[in-house]
Amino acid sequence: MSDEQRARMRQTMELAFHAPSAFTLQQADSAVTLTGEDGQPLVLYADGRKLVQKVDGGGDLEIKAHWQGNDFVVERRVKGGGKVTEDYLRSQDGKQLFVIVGFEGSGGRSIQFRRVYDPAS
Numbered sequence: 001m002s003d004e005q006r007a008r009m010r011q012t013m014e015l016a017f018h019a020p021s022a023f024t025l026q027q028a029d030s031a032v033t034l035t036g037e038d039g040q041p042l043v044l045y046a047d048g049r050k051l052v053q054k055v056d057g058g059g060d061l062e063i064k065a066h067w068q069g070n071d072f073v074v075e076r077r078v079k080g081g082g083k084v085t086e087d088y089l090r091s092q093d094g095k096q097l098f099v100i101v102g103f104e105g106s107g108g109r110s111i112q113f114r115r116v117y118d119p120a121s
Contacts, residue, residue: 001106008059008081009105015061015076015084016103019115025088025097032065032072044074082106095119 001009020036027033035041044051044065053061059079066073072088087100099115 005080005106008078010081011055011058012076012078012082012084012105013103015078016101016111019099019101022117022120046072 020038023034023036025032025034030046032044032046033041034044042063044063046065046067048064048066051063053063055061055078059081062077062079064075068087070089074086074088075083076086077083082103082105085102085104087102089098089100090096091098095118097117099117100112101115102110102112104110
């Protein structure tokens with residue numbers, strides 16, 4: 001694996017493992033806006049439209065999202081570095097938000113884990 005491939009794999013791993021401890025979600029007719037602790041909104045179109053973010057010194061980040069039943073699924077792919085899938089779903093009682101995270105690296109390596117968020121007080 002080249003140094004560039006390793007750097008892009010690290011970039012993908014950061015997407016998967018460095019999540020905000022809090023964020024807000026706002027839903028409109030055709031989009032969902034995620035705003036993290038840094039205050040920067042990310043508008044995701046629910047029709048699967050691809051959004052490309054340029055990354056200085058790294059692989060460009062392709063993001064697309066879609067509804068899958070009641071779940072909102074976000075796929076983030078680092079060019080040459082792997083993919084992170086986040087599946088957002090509410091708990092049955094509506095009091096928590098689960099985010100099922102899937103990480104797929106090069107060479108077929110993968111891991112899946114869950115984040116659990118409570119509503120802000």
